Amino acid sequence: MSDSPTFPLSDFLGFTIEQGDRGAVASLTLDERHMNPNSVAHGAVAFALMDTAMGGAVMSVVPDGAACATIEFHTRFHRGASEGTLSAEATVITAGRRIIHLRAETTDGDGRLVASATASFAVIEPRA
Numbered sequence: 001m002s003d004s005p006t007f008p009l010s011d012f013l014g015f016t017i018e019q020g021d022r023g024a025v026a027s028l029t030l031d032e033r034h035m036n037p038n039s040v041a042h043g044a045v046a047f048a049l050m051d052t053a054m055g056g057a058v059m060s061v062v063p064d065g066a067a068c069a070t071i072e073f074h075t076r077f078h079r080g081a082s083e084g085t086l087s088a089e090a091t092v093i094t095a096g097r098r099i100i101h102l103r104a105e106t107t108d109g110d111g112r113l114v115a116s117a118t119a120s121f122a123v124i125e126p127r128a
Helices: 008-013 043-059
Strands: 016-020 023-029 067-077 085-095 099-108 113-124
Touching (some): 008 043, 043 067, 043 113, 085 113
Antiparallel strands (some): 023 085, 067 113, 085 099, 099 113
């Protein structure tokens, strides 16, 4: 896997992204900025990790110069996490010319499932 460029949200939440062939992993170490009022990681953190990992996975299968956009995302939350690391691993299920379908799982540092998702991304070709 190779490192991907950072962007403002990744800098703010403190996560890293590694891209591979038809997949990507986004990870972070939980701290106070990730917590909801109940001192558990906010669901948006797991969502952001999975969405970003899926975007990285998409970029591993599209032509150079193309972009992508999430068009549908279904999330399930399985358990809370309040400390340690979270990692979201995304994999391309099918890659069409215009739509790519993916799945992702967020796990804690002990490998327990925190959240899972399936999604579809649109491939945006560069304008001529």
